[in-house]
Amino acid sequence: MKIIIHRGAEELGGNCIELVSGESRLLLDYGAPPRTDGAEAAPEAAILNIPGLYEKATPPISGLIISHTHQDHYGALLARPINPGVKVFMTEIMEDTIRVTTKMRRDAQPLKANIHYFRKGHKFIAGRFVITPYLMEHTAAESFAFLIESDGKRVIYTGDYREHGNKAAAFKQFLAVKAGPIDALITEGNQAGIEKGPGELEVIAHVEDKIKGRNGALYVMCAGQDIGLLTSLAYLAKNTRRYLVVDGYVALLLERLKALALKQGVELKSPGLHTEYLRIIRNEATQRVYQLSEYAETFSRMRPQMFGWDWIRANLGRLIIPVRANTHLWVKDQINDLRGATLLYSAWESYAEEDGMAETLEWFKTRGLTDVPTPSTGHAYFSTIRKLIENKKPRCIIPVNTEHPEKFTAAFGKRVRLPKNGEEIEI
Ligand SMILES: [Zn+2]
Missing domain, CATH: 3.40.50.10710 (Metallo-hydrolase/oxidoreductase)
Incomplete structure (x- = not known):
C-alpha cells in the first residue's frame, strides 16, 4: 500500500491523504488550508489537483472519507463540486451539520457531492479498502478515526481527537479495539507540543x-x-x-x-x-x-x-x-x-x-x-498520542498537522516518517 499526504504533512489542517492499494485509490479528508494572513482565503485556494477528483481518471478514486465537519477537514469540498463518480463517505449528522452551516451564509455554495453514510463501528467498502469508523472525542459535532484494511495491510487514520473532553469514553473504547498488527498510524499532532494538560x-x-x-x-x-x-x-x-x-x-x-x-x-x-x-x-x-x-x-x-x-x-x-x-x-x-x-x-x-x-x-x-x-485544547496532548501509539504499536508513525515533529522522533525514533506534501510512502 502507498500513502501520499497531499496536504497536512507540513501544515496545521487542510488535510487530504491518499491511500493506494493496487488499482484502488482512497482519499481521507478534503480540508480547506489554514489561513496565514488572517484574511478570508478565496474558496478556490483550497482546490487540490488530484487526478480523478474533478474529472474522470484511471484508476478512479474509489472514495473520499470525511473524518469530521471542521473547515480544515472538509472545507475544500465546498470550493467546487467534485466528480460525482467519487463516493463521499460521512455520517448523516455530519451531512446535516454541513448543510445547516452553509445555509447560514447567503453567498455560500451548498454541498454538492455523491454522499454515502457510514455509521460508527460498521465496516464499509470502497474499492479494495475495508474501512471501520470509530467515534472519537473532539470539538466537532461528531469525529471519527478509521481503520483501513487492504491487501493484508492495516492503516489507522485518527482524524482529530483528544481524551480530555466530556466524551472521554470514546477514546477509551478506541484503545480497547483489537485492530491487529498496524502497519501505519497517521495521527494528528496539532497540540503535540503540550505534554499534558487539564481536562x-x-x-x-x-x-x-x-x-x-x-x-x-x-x-x-x-x-x-x-x-x-x-x-x-x-x-x-x-x-x-x-x-x-x-x-x-x-x-x-x-x-x-x-x-x-x-x-x-x-x-x-x-x-x-x-x-x-x-x-x-x-x-x-x-x-x-x-x-x-x-x-x-x-x-x-x-x-x-x-x-x-x-x-x-x-x-x-x-x-x-x-x-x-x-x-x-x-x-x-x-x-x-x-x-x-x-x-x-x-x-x-x-x-x-x-x-x-x-x-x-x-x-x-x-x-x-x-x-x-x-489551559485547554480540542486536540490530543502528547501524553494522549503516546498512549495511542503504545496501545496500537504501529510499525510506522506518520504525524500530520503538527509543528512539533521533533516530539515524535524523540519519543519513537526511526518508526516516525516525516514526508513532505505529495511524497509517496510505501508501507
Ligand atoms: Zn477538528
Missing part, C-alpha cells in the same frame, strides 16, 4: 468556583458545533443559576443533532429547546433560520425561548454567552456594556476551525473584560 471538566469546575455568586456576564469562546463544551456550559448555567444564551443557528444544530442521534437510539445529554434555562437571542443568525422554510417547525418551537434585547440587558449579570464567529457584532450593537464581564478562552487554540473566530476573540480581548485564558 475540560476540570477547567469548567475551576470557572464555576470563580463565578459563583458573581454578578457579571461570562463570555466563553465556543464554536457553534462544539457540542461537548456547550453541554458543559449548560451544566455550568444550571449550577450557577444562570442562563445559557445561544443564537438560532446553535439552537437549530442542537435540536437536529439530538433528533438524528435519537433516530439511531442514542439519547444525547446536550442542551436543547427543552432546557429551561436556555435563551435564544434575536440576532441575524436567528433571523436567517427564520427565513429557511425547511426549519419552520423547529423555529416555531424556538419562539417560547426567544427573548428581546431588553431582557438580555436587564439580566446581563446572569448570562453565559458562548462566543462564536461574529458574536462581537451583536454584542457591540445591543449590549456594549462589558463592565464586570469575564472572558474565558483557550490559551492554546488558534481557533482556525471556524472562520472569523480568531478575529472575534481579538475584539473581546481589547475590551477590558476579566481575561481567563485556560
